[in-house]
Amino acid sequence: MNRPVERYWERRLENCRKSLKSNHFEAYLANDRAGAKRIFMEDILPKIQVKSVSWGDSLTFHATGILGEMRRNPDIEILETFAENVSRDQLIERRRQALLTDLFFTGSNAVTETGKLVNLDMVGNRVGAITFGPKNIVIFAGRNKIVSDVEAAMKRIKSYAAPLNAIRHPDLQTPCIKTFCCMDCNSPDRICNVWTITEKSFPAGRIKVVLINEDLGL
Numbered sequence: 001m002n003r004p005v006e007r008y009w010e011r012r013l014e015n016c017r018k019s020l021k022s023n024h025f026e027a028y029l030a031n032d033r034a035g036a037k038r039i040f041m042e043d044i045l046p047k048i049q050v051k052s053v054s055w056g057d058s059l060t061f062h063a064t065g066i067l068g069e070m071r072r073n074p075d076i077e078i079l080e081t082f083a084e085n086v087s088r089d090q091l092i093e094r095r096r097q098a099l100l101t102d103l104f105f106t107g108s109n110a111v112t113e114t115g116k117l118v119n120l121d122m123v124g125n126r127v128g129a130i131t132f133g134p135k136n137i138v139i140f141a142g143r144n145k146i147v148s149d150v151e152a153a154m155k156r157i158k159s160y161a162a163p164l165n166a167i168r169h170p171d172l173q174t175p176c177i178k179t180f181c182c183m184d185c186n187s188p189d190r191i192c193n194v195w196t197i198t199e200k201s202f203p204a205g206r207i208k209v210v211l212i213n214e215d216l217g218l
């Protein structure tokens with residue numbers, strides 16, 4: 001039994017981790033979402049000063065269960081930017097304030113084998129935070145997010161992640177929720193507004209990436 005699938009992912013994830021590290025990201029490998037949570041709680045959190053946290057929309061981050069741990073910590077202030085019963089204007093204002101928190105969690109739409117993060121946002125609060133603002137960024141990415149290069153990342157996002165992300169928000173009225181493929185729309189609800197390619201972390205180690213050997217998120 002030579003475990004070809006397991007060995008494939010172990011090697012591919014390790015190569016990606018090394019590439020991220022050489023691009024000045026702090027990079028970790030987890031076997032599963034529980035392992036990702038353990039890495040955050042035991043290896044990352046004790047090394048950083050955190051009094052306030054917020055997060056960007058990410059199914060992968062939510063799958064780790066870390067948000068529950070943060071909510072249970074009385075010493076950490078949680079800035080809720082997705083709260084129900086709060087007006088859209090207030091949520092947008094909170095997302096501005098989230099750029100000044102000590103720690104921001106999110107996912108990445110794609111991670112290249114050459115160690116770059118590629119993201120596409122509707123509002124820009126997530127890519128804004130990754131780019132500048134919170135002192136620490138922790139990104140969780142399942143193995144399904146790994147692609148060969150930036151071109152493959154953009155293709156993955158526009159042909160798969162973006163239409164599915166639109167579909168999971170039933171209040172949006174974009175053509176892709178019916179066609180299941182990108183129509184490069186001009187809808188007011190268009191979720192594809194701001195691209196970022198994060199080639200390196202600056203300062204070194206500010207962005208921490210936890211790669212997870214599971215298919216997670218979109």
Ligand code: SF4
Nearest residue numbers: 176182183185191192
């Ligand atoms: S550009 Fe418009 S149609 Fe294309 S994925 Fe984004 S929201 Fe959907």
